Amino acid sequence: MDTRDRYESDFDSEWCPGCGNFGILEAMKDALASLNIAPHGVLMVSGIGQAAKTPHFLRCNTFHSLHGRALPAATGAKLANRDLTIIVNSGDGDCYGEGGNHFIHAIRRNVDLTLLVHNNGVYGLTKGQASPTSTVGMVTRIQHHGVTSDPFNPLAVALTLGCGFVARGFSGDREHLSHLIQAGIEHRGFSLIDIFQPCVSFNKINTFVWYKDRVERLDPLQERAPDDRQRALTLAEQTGDRLPIGIFYQEEKPTFMDRMPGLAAPPLVDRHYDAGRLQAVLDS
Amino acid sequence: MATDITVKIGGAAGQGIQTVGAILAQACRLGGLQVLAVNDFESRIRGGHSFVQLRISDRPVAAPSRETHLLVAMDDNSVARHGDTLDPRGRILCEASNRETEGRTVFLPFTEMAKGVGGRILANTVAAGAALSLLDAPLDLCRKAVAEHFGKTETGRLEKNLAAVEAGHSAMAAAHAAAWPVPWQSTAPATILMDGARALALGALAGDCRLAAFYPMSPATGIMAHLASLADRFPLAVEQAEDELAAANMMVGAAFAGVRAMTATSGGGFCLMTEALGLAAMTETPVVIVNAQRPGPATGLPTRTGQGDLLFAIHASQDEFPRFVFAPGSPDQAFAVMQRAFELSDKYQVPAIVLVDQYFNDSLFTIGKWKSPESVRHYVVADGDMADPAAYRRFEAVPDGVSPRALPCRGQALVVACSDEHREDGHISETIADRNRMVEKRNAKGPAMMGEMTPPERYGDPDGLMLIGWGSTLGALRESVDLLRADGLTASALHFTDLWPFPADAVKAALEGARIRVMVEQNGSAQLGRLIREQTGIDHHGAVLKTDGRPFYPADIARQAAAMAKSA
Numbered sequence: 044m045d046t047r048d049r050y051e052s053d054f055d056s057e058w059c060p061g062c063g064n065f066g067i068l069e070a071m072k073d074a075l076a077s078l079n080i081a082p083h084g085v086l087m088v089s090g091i092g093q094a095a096k097t098p099h100f101l102r103c104n105t106f107h108s109l110h111g112r113a114l115p116a117a118t119g120a121k122l123a124n125r126d127l128t129i130i131v132n133s134g135d136g137d138c139y140g141e142g143g144n145h146f147i148h149a150i151r152r153n154v155d156l157t158l159l160v161h162n163n164g165v166y167g168l169t170k171g172q173a174s175p176t177s178t179v180g181m182v183t184r185i186q187h188h189g190v191t192s193d194p195f196n197p198l199a200v201a202l203t204l205g206c207g208f209v210a211r212g213f214s215g216d217r218e219h220l221s222h223l224i225q226a227g228i229e230h231r232g233f234s235l236i237d238i239f240q241p242c243v244s245f246n247k248i249n250t251f252v253w254y255k256d257r258v259e260r261l262d263p264l265q266e267r268a269p270d271d272r273q274r275a276l277t278l279a280e281q282t283g284d285r286l287p288i289g290i291f292y293q294e295e296k297p298t299f300m301d302r303m304p305g306l307a308a309p310p311l312v313d314r315h316y317d318a319g320r321l322q323a324v325l326d327s
Numbered sequence: 328m329a330t331d332i333t334v335k336i337g338g339a340a341g342q343g344i345q346t347v348g349a350i351l352a353q354a355c356r357l358g359g360l361q362v363l364a365v366n367d368f369e370s371r372i373r374g375g376h377s378f379v380q381l382r383i384s385d386r387p388v389a390a391p392s393r394e395t396h397l398l399v400a401m402d403d404n405s406v407a408r409h410g411d412t413l414d415p416r417g418r419i420l421c422e423a424s425n426r427e428t429e430g431r432t433v434f435l436p437f438t439e440m441a442k443g444v445g446g447r448i449l450a451n452t453v454a455a456g457a458a459l460s461l462l463d464a465p466l467d468l469c470r471k472a473v474a475e476h477f478g479k480t481e482t483g484r485l486e487k488n489l490a491a492v493e494a495g496h497s498a499m500a501a502a503h504a505a506a507w508p509v510p511w512q513s514t515a516p517a518t519i520l521m522d523g524a525r526a527l528a529l530g531a532l533a534g535d536c537r538l539a540a541f542y543p544m545s546p547a548t549g550i551m552a553h554l555a556s557l558a559d560r561f562p563l564a565v566e567q568a569e570d571e572l573a574a575a576n577m578m579v580g581a582a583f584a585g586v587r588a589m590t591a592t593s594g595g596g597f598c599l600m601t602e603a604l605g606l607a608a609m610t611e612t613p614v615v616i617v618n619a620q621r622p623g624p625a626t627g628l629p630t631r632t633g634q635g636d637l638l639f640a641i642h643a644s645q646d647e648f649p650r651f652v653f654a655p656g657s658p659d660q661a662f663a664v665m666q667r668a669f670e671l672s673d674k675y676q677v678p679a680i681v682l683v684d685q686y687f688n689d690s691l692f693t694i695g696k697w698k699s700p701e702s703v704r705h706y707v708v709a710d711g712d713m714a715d716p717a718a719y720r721r722f723e724a725v726p727d728g729v730s731p732r733a734l735p736c737r738g739q740a741l742v743v744a745c746s747d748e749h750r751e752d753g754h755i756s757e758t759i760a761d762r763n764r765m766v767e768k769r770n771a772k773g774p775a776m777m778g779e780m781t782p783p784e785r786y787g788d789p790d791g792l793m794l795i796g797w798g799s800t801l802g803a804l805r806e807s808v809d810l811l812r813a814d815g816l817t818a819s820a821l822h823f824t825d826l827w828p829f830p831a832d833a834v835k836a837a838l839e840g841a842r843i844r845v846m847v848e849q850n851g852s853a854q855l856g857r858l859i860r861e862q863t864g865i866d867h868h869g870a871v872l873k874t875d876g877r878p879f880y881p882a883d884i885a886r887q888a889a890a891m892a893k894s895a
Contacts, residue, residue, distance in 0.1 A: 054754050086735045088580070091746070099745075099754050104735035106583050107745030107755075108576065109606050115573040119580025119588065120735075122538050122564045127584065127736055148569040305559050312585040312734065314562030316535040321699035324557060325529065 047076045050101040057096060061251070063214030063240025064093060067161055068100055070212075071130070073221035078228060085128045088117040090142060093168045094134035094161030111141025114149040117156050118299070124310040125300045128228065129156040136166045139175040139195045146197075150204045150233050152299040157227040157234040160197065161214075163242040164249045171245035178248050197237045198279035202272055202292060207232040209275060209292045213258045214240035215251055219288065226290060232298050239286065254286070261289030269293060330360070330385045332507055334397045334458060335412070337378035337405025340371050343451035344401060346476070348379030350455040350492070352691050354464055354472035355383050356520050359512030363388040363802075364691035365878060370545070370629040376404055383462075385510055387693070389657065389802025393880045396507065399458045401437075401451065418506050420457055420499075422450070433461070433503060440494045445487035452488045456495025463505030466496050468513075521694050523687035523799075524549030526658035527591070527617060530665025532561060535703040536615070537586035539565045540577035545629045546685035547591040547619040571596040575603030575616070582612045583744065585707065585734040587669050591617035594636050595626065601644045604678055608648035610744040611722070611730070611769070613672035613679075615665070620684040622876045631876030632686035634798055634849035638858065640680045641827045649772050651679040651779075652827035656801025658692050660824055666700060671779055673706045675729055675772050682826070684849070686878040687799035710738035720751040724764050728771030773828065782833030783823040791817025792892045793841035794884065795867065796848060797826060797855050804847060806881035811889060818888075823855065831862045838865050843895050845888045846870040849879070868895060 050072045058064050075085065082102040089095035091110035098105040108116040113131045120127055138146055138160045149158075164181070166172040172185045175195035182189050201209045208230040212220035220238065227234030239258065241251040261269075261278070269275065275292035300306055336347045348364050355362035361384050368377035380395070382388045395412045398405065398419045406419060413419070413431070423434040435457050441449035452473065459469045473492045477485045527550045531539065541551045555565045564581075568574035574590045581588040592600065597618045607614045618640060622633040640652050651671055655661040664681060672679040708731040710716040719740035723730045730751075735742040743753030748765055750756045783795075787808045796804045804820035811818035821837055838844065838859070844867040846856035853870040860866045869891040871884050 083739050083741055084736060086584070096755070099743075102741060104741055105743040105745065105753065106580065106610070106735070107743075107747070108579070108610075109602055109746050112572065112576040112603070112606075115568065115576035116580030116583070118566075118573075119538065119540065119577035119582075120584035122540075122566065122577070123581040123584035123586040123588070124736065144569050145573055148573065303564065306564055311537045311562055311564060312737075314537070316703040318699045318701050320560065321529075321532050324532070324560065325697045325699055 046079070047072050049082055050075060050103070052100050052102050054099050056100055058093060059244050061241070061243040062093070063163060063242070064097060064161060066214035066217050067159065067220065067238055067240065068097055070217045070220035070224055071097070071159070072101060073217070074224035074228060077221070077225050080128060085130060086120060087130050087132060088113045088120065089132040090134070090137035091168070092134040092137045092166070094132050095137060097132040111137055111145065113137070114142060114145040114158070118149060118152065118154050121154055121156065121300065122311065124312045125306065125308070126310050130228070131156055131158045133158065133160050135160060135162040135164060135176040136174040139197055147204060150201055150206045153207060153232045153296060155232055155298040155300065157224065158236065159224065160235070160237045161240055162237050163240045163246055165242050165246040167242045167245055181248055196279060196282070197235070198291060199276060201235045202276050202279055206235055207294045207296050208234035208290070210234070210236045210290045211288045212236055212238045213254055213288050214238055215255055216258070216288065219260055223290065230293065231295055239288070257284055257286040258288045259285060261287050261291070330383065330509055331392065332383045332396045332462070332509060333380055333392050333394060334383065334399065334462070335378055335380045335395045335409055336399040336401065337376065337409055338401030339374050339404070340368060340377050341373040342401045344377050344379055347399065347451045347455045347458070348381060350452065350472050350476050351381055351458060352520055353475045354459055354468055355381070356516050356518055356693065357471050357475065358464065358468050359514060359516055360385060360509070361387050361518070361693045362691070363391065363693065365391045365686065366689045367877070368630050376408060378405065378409065383509065390806045390881050391878055393882060397458060397461055399454055401454060418461060420454065420461065435495065435498055437495070440498065441491060444490040444494050449487055449491035452491035453495035456492035457499040460496045460499035461503065461506045462509050463507065464509070464511055466493060468511060469493070469496050518693045518695060520691050521658050522549065522689060522691050523658055523661060523683060524689070525553045526661040527665055527681070527683065528553035528557065529697070530662040531589055531669070532557065532563070533662065533700055534666045534669030535587050536589050536669060537562050537564065538578065538581040538588040539563065539590065540568050540574040540581070540588070541590050542568050542571045542574045542592065542596060544593045544596045546621060546688045547593050547596070547617065549688055550591040550617060550619070571599035572603065575600035576606070578614050579603055579607050579610070579612050582607070582614050583610065583735070585737070587613070587673065589615040589617065591619065593619050593621050594623050594639070597636065597643070605644035605646070605648070606746050607678045608644070608650065608769070609746050611676035611732070613676055615668045615672055615679045615681065617681045617683065619688050620682060622874065628876040630685060632684045632849065632878055633874065633876060634684060634854070635851070636682065637797070637826065637850070637854040640682055641858070648769055649675070649677050649776055650827065651677065651776065652682065653679065653824060654682040654798035654826055655824055656798055656822055658694050662697055664824060670704070675776055676732060677772060677776070682798055684799050706732065708733050710740055713740060716740040721753045722749060722751045722765065722768065724751055724768050726771065727775060728768045730768070777828045777830065780825040780828055780830040782830050783821045783837055785819055785821050785837060787812065787819030788817045789819065790840045790842055791819070792843045792845065792888060793838070794818070794820045794845055794847050794888055795855065796820070796846070797823035800847060800849070800879055803879040803881050803884060807884040807888065810881055810885040814889065816889060816892060826858070829858060829862045834859060835863045835865065838863070843868050843892050845891055847879070847884055849873050
């Protein structure tokens with residue numbers, strides 16, 4: 044039996060044929076299988092959007108929360124149980140718009156989780172509004188004269204914040220993406236994987252072909268982690284006809300939980316109430 | 328004749344008013360007296376006007392009194408502000424050099440004396456010593472009070488403050504006899520001084536809270552400051568979030584993963600948290616939210632008190648779902664209510680909201696000893712409790728609505744929860760059957776939740792005039808009843824700590840016989856009165872309402888209520 048079968052969910056998919064989410068879903072299963080993480084050994088946390096439905100389409104523990112709030116929910120879960128393997132599925136609107144503030148501060152904390160942002164440059168679930176990563180000039184039912192604001196650059200922002208794992212993938216290159224996801228899960232600390240994907244229904248500019256013509260793998264996944272942040276920033280600012288994909292930057296540093304001296308093992312959820320300990324405080 | 332003295336210390340923010348109050352409060356405690364210290368301050372760090380008023384007695388005090396017996400004025404503005412509250416025999420202690428006593432005003436050069444013992448910053452401690460002398464406190468009690476207050480600071484600082492309090496005390500004792508015969512005792516005190524915020528923090532620990540996520544907001548921050556100071560000794564994480572949305576969602580995420588979690592905020596922060604409240608309800612994740620109320624709307628009066636969020640707390644968030652709402656009236660009640668909030672939220676898998684306010688959080692109360700609970704019961708299941716973990720459904724439709732709650736990544740059972748409407752197994756669903764099933768299931772918890780509610784408590788005679796209130800006005804209500812009865816009226820108070828689910832049957836029974844029902848609330852529309860009318864059909868006859876952000880004085884309540892009784 045293929046160990047990938049254990050992730051198969053019988054919950055019917057809600058995505059359009061050709062949606063980039065399918066590629067991301069399969070790459071996730073590949074990564075989990077390679078790492079031999081059982082369904083019951085992972086917690087997937089998501090916000091709201093088509094991307095955020097991902098956890099329903101594989102077998103795993105799931106906390107499908109509110110629009111923009113996946114990262115705080117995941118942070119809370121991590122505080123409660125530091126041993127959790129957490130994957131967050133979010134979208135460009137969910138993570139860089141509604142959840143923008145949490146994106147910034149989760150990176151500051153260096154919470155040990157893997158964030159997959161299904162970046163399709165549009166709001167799919169709500170039918171086609173612009174998102175923070177939409178191309179300038181893109182016309183939508185709301186932005187009749189085309190998007191006017193400059194796009195959010197998630198990799199550059201993450202690098203500037205000192206994020207310890209910054210990567211970009213493409214839903215159409217499943218093999219490459221699965222390696223990125225695996226590396227992200229293995230990385231101790233906050234791992235950002237921004238994933239280009241087409242939205243066949245609502246984004247007529249950044250189509251599958253548009254991405255295929257532009258993405259290029261940074262280099263064969265090298266053995267040594269890329270440690271040049273300035274180079275990474277330069278790559279992140281390449282937003283024209285050559286779109287690099289791969290691990291832009293990696294650095295291990297103390298995680299959110301490492302930095303809480305009082306919260307060393309065992310996890311909070313395994314600790315116990317002690318009447319005497321409280322009575323000593325009440326008596327003082 | 329019982330002792331009942333009010334000392335008011337007034338000055339500008341930054342003059343150390345609260346320190347004077349704290350030293351006096353310690354002296355009272357160590358001297359075997361009861362004290363209630365109420366802080367009044369503005370939303371600023373320097374300047375303006377703030378004051379502390381201490382009500383001192385040999386009997387328990389649970390509300391402030393307007394009449395001032397000793398006004399310690401750290402600046403002239405304080406005399407202008409509070410001079411008119413002085414009792415006929417009241418005294419004013421003021422800063423001035425080389426000035427003779429003028430009638431009831433006594434002068435001492437606090438700052439000059441402070442410089443003599445170590446620096447102008449000690450002026451407030453000098454004033455504290457002088458005030459205690461006027462209150463007939465022995466010097467050695469003053470020294471003990473200072474040691475108790477400054478005990479944990481660096482050594483030099485304590486010595487200087489001891490010298491300062493002695494200087495103030497001696498100078499005053501040499502020039503003036505004590506103004507009032509306060510019965511200071513020398514036996515070891517059996518009481519503790521506690522601010523309301525600390526009572527809530529200790530209650531949270533007694534409820535086995537392990538995650539407190541918050542965003543700073545007056546007057547709630549003190550709760551988190553107390554928890555943070557204790558966190559090293561407990562399995563507790565205190566995390567300051569980037570905003571209230573993060574705080575509330577962290578709380579839900581942590582509870583989902585298996586620990587008791589809470590947040591504390593004020594009305595504006597609670598506004599931001601309402602969606603997360605709904606998330607907790609939809610995913611049936613237990614959480615405790617403390618709303619320390621202050622006047623609004625919007626930024627309102629950040630450092631003042633109010634009770635304007637009762638109906639908001641009961642109805643907050645879109646659509647409908649069961650929840651608990653509590654409002655403790657004293658530190659003792661707060662310690663108990665927090666434990667109940669965590670317990671019941673866990674047991675029924677619904678959110679619990681605890682309403683307090685600035686008056687409660689920032690006042691210093693005299694309390695007795697508390698006991699920690701022997702054990703804390705948790706309401707979760709694991710693989711071992713299931714016939715087939717692989718078939719576990721988090722939202723199984725059980726008759727009482729409380730589906731067995733497993734935790735993620737603790738065994739084979741997969742836990743799936745989402746904020747959309749869902750199937751029993753937690754996956755998204757829009758079908759009519761699933762929607763109706765889940766709405767019914769969530770609501771099915773209602774009757775049992777109602778069974779957990781404590782009816783309002785009555786104090787006083789069953790018939791006649793009834794003062795009805797909730798939350799932190801407990802002390803003021805009871806004292807108002809005492810004042811009314813002393814004037815010959817038949818009066819009682821009915822005080823609510825459990826607001827939702829609303830125990831309508833018990834309330835109807837409690838209201839029976841009360842000839843005149845008068846609401847006493849710190850909001851503009853008598854929100855509890857509206858709730859009682861909605862839930863029982865019984866209306867009130869009048870209301871004593873206060874929306875100026877300051878705490879109630881019992882005499883004011885009694886006067887207004889008596890007038891209503893006369894004209895009824």
